[in-house]
Amino acid sequence: MDFILPLVDALSYILILVLIALGLMIVFGMMGVINMAHGELFMIGAYVMVVCQNSGLPFLAGLIIAPLFVGLLGLIIESLLIRHIYLRPLDTILATWGLSIALKQLIVLWFGPESQSIASPVDSMVTLGTFSYPAYRLLVMGAAILLIGGTFWTFLKTDFGLQARAVIARPDTAATLGINTRHLYRWSFVIGTALAGLAGALIAPTISVDPQMGLGYLIPGFLSILVGGAGPLAGVLAGGAAVGGTNSLLTVWISPVAAQIAVFLLAILVIRMRPEGLLGGKK
Amino acid sequence: MLEISNLQAGYNEAMVLHDFSLIIESGKVTALMGRNGMGKTTLLKSIMGLLPLASGRISLDGQPLQGLETHKISQAGVGYVPQGREVFEDFTVYENLRLAALGSDIGSLEMLPQIFNWFPILEKRLSQKAGTFSGGQQQILAIARALITRPKILLLDEPTEGIQPSIVHEIGVKLAEISTQTGLTILLVEQNVDMVKTMADDIAFIENGALMEQCSKQILLENDALLHRYLSL
Numbered sequence: 001m002d003f004i005l006p007l008v009d010a011l012s013y014i015l016i017l018v019l020i021a022l023g024l025m026i027v028f029g030m031m032g033v034i035n036m037a038h039g040e041l042f043m044i045g046a047y048v049m050v051v052c053q054n055s056g057l058p059f060l061a062g063l064i065i066a067p068l069f070v071g072l073l074g075l076i077i078e079s080l081l082i083r084h085i086y087l088r089p090l091d092t093i094l095a096t097w098g099l100s101i102a103l104k105q106l107i108v109l110w111f112g113p114e115s116q117s118i119a120s121p122v123d124s125m126v127t128l129g130t131f132s133y134p135a136y137r138l139l140v141m142g143a144a145i146l147l148i149g150g151t152f153w154t155f156l157k158t159d160f161g162l163q164a165r166a167v168i169a170r171p172d173t174a175a176t177l178g179i180n181t182r183h184l185y186r187w188s189f190v191i192g193t194a195l196a197g198l199a200g201a202l203i204a205p206t207i208s209v210d211p212q213m214g215l216g217y218l219i220p221g222f223l224s225i226l227v228g229g230a231g232p233l234a235g236v237l238a239g240g241a242a243v244g245g246t247n248s249l250l251t252v253w254i255s256p257v258a259a260q261i262a263v264f265l266l267a268i269l270v271i272r273m274r275p276e277g278l279l280g281g282k283k
Numbered sequence: 284m285l286e287i288s289n290l291q292a293g294y295n296e297a298m299v300l301h302d303f304s305l306i307i308e309s310g311k312v313t314a315l316m317g318r319n320g321m322g323k324t325t326l327l328k329s330i331m332g333l334l335p336l337a338s339g340r341i342s343l344d345g346q347p348l349q350g351l352e353t354h355k356i357s358q359a360g361v362g363y364v365p366q367g368r369e370v371f372e373d374f375t376v377y378e379n380l381r382l383a384a385l386g387s388d389i390g391s392l393e394m395l396p397q398i399f400n401w402f403p404i405l406e407k408r409l410s411q412k413a414g415t416f417s418g419g420q421q422q423i424l425a426i427a428r429a430l431i432t433r434p435k436i437l438l439l440d441e442p443t444e445g446i447q448p449s450i451v452h453e454i455g456v457k458l459a460e461i462s463t464q465t466g467l468t469i470l471l472v473e474q475n476v477d478m479v480k481t482m483a484d485d486i487a488f489i490e491n492g493a494l495m496e497q498c499s500k501q502i503l504l505e506n507d508a509l510l511h512r513y514l515s516l
Contacts, residue, residue, distance in 0.1 A: 169371055
């Protein structure tokens with residue numbers, strides 16, 4: 001039964017990674033914005049939980065406030081910065097990298113560089129035979145599955161999603177059909193950032209909340225898109241599974257360093273063999 | 284009526300249209316002909332707001348279009364079928380049509396029965412992905428997609444490009460019929476003379492980004508010299 005725990009851990013990591021990568025993919029696939037500040041938005045979601053906990057608010061209130069707050073922050077960032085550099089990926093790297101540094105330093109100024117911890121709302125363990133696993137981690141996995149499913153449903157089954165996919169595929173053609181591309185860009189960016197905030201809030205009780213935590217998820221998130229392909233949503237699932245699974249399992253079975261090397265080798269191999277990613281999409 | 288006055292437009296510093304003026308009468312099909320690189324596609328893109336204008340005015344039934352964002356121009360009643368069709372290959376026929384309806388002021392698919400009446404193939408293949416269609420079928424879908432918004436004017440950019448001749452004629456006849464039936468104004472950019480003769484009421488010739496001549500179809504039918512002069516035919 002020793003192999004089950006790493007497998008469940010890997011699945012847990014994959015789901016969080018997919019949640020983060022989905023936000024990144026929406027923003028990149030649609031607007032050509034490589035959002036280097038996405039990890040910091042994820043981190044701010046976790047810090048919202050710290051503030052809520054310190055204010056005595058219930059855990060659930062934090063889970064509602066975090067995506068709303070980070071989504072609002074996303075709206076402000078989109079209005080002041082991102083909308084001026086749509087479809088200019090290189091410019092977006094520089095601008096959002098600067099933004100990520102600023103956000104990180106603001107958190108350091110406000111909370112200090114030391115890590116914070118969030119009490120888990122559910123302390124119990126779920127036991128099946130000889131296998132035991134923290135109930136909260138299972139709840140996070142369930143929530144991540146619901147959120148991923150909800151995002152897929154929104155993009156594949158709703159009118160908003162139809163327009164968003166059209167803008168991803170052919171922005172000019174979509175505009176000639178009367179689709180307000182700027183409006184869609186704005187709200188897709190807000191959805192992407194709110195997802196990051198919610199992911200940060202959900203995972204906060206399972207990790208150390210510190211100003212550097214975003215980077216640890218941003219890089220695997222980008223690698224997931226690179227490996228899976230930025231176009232189709234399903235590419236993020238494939239990429240997240242490949243990157244997250246490799247990273248998580250090899251960390252346990254060999255070492256964290258070997259896992260990192262394997263993930264980067266995987267990314268290089270995919271870029272060399274299939275530049276459009278495992279499931280196609282933008283190069 | 285679409286009025287284009289003293290238009291200057293192009294790509295960055297390179298101007299393609301020079302002081303271009305043209306009036307498209309309501310309810311008529313006007314064909315714009317000219318050799319490759321003369322500015323035909325640039326004109327349509329400029330009308331649609333896909334290219335910024337350096338100067339000049341464009342108005343539809345008196346409503347200025349210049350300076351509007353592309354989606355606003357579409358909502359003002361300009362339908363556009365781009366060169367190469369540009370249907371959404373991963374979308375079904377229904378999704379392609381639904382998308383256009385969402386972008387229009389109508390917002391609904393109330394034109395769908397009429398569209399199926401004009402193009403029965405679309406009803407039969409409503410759940411088929413557009414990418415599996417032939418070039419001609421994709422062209423029909425692109426035209427239907429533009430018509431579903433009930434435009435006042437339809438801009439067609441080389442609709443016969445890459446399509447087999449039998450379907451070209453079929454599309455030409457159908458569009459002429461739709462224009463007569465609904466009073467739809469059409470600006471057709473085309474090099475296929477047969478298509479122009481099938482559809483057009485008026486013909487305009489463009490050369491080096493300027494309007495050179497405008498005449499009725501009758502004059503074109505009686506005089507091949509214009510085709511020789513402006514298309515080297």
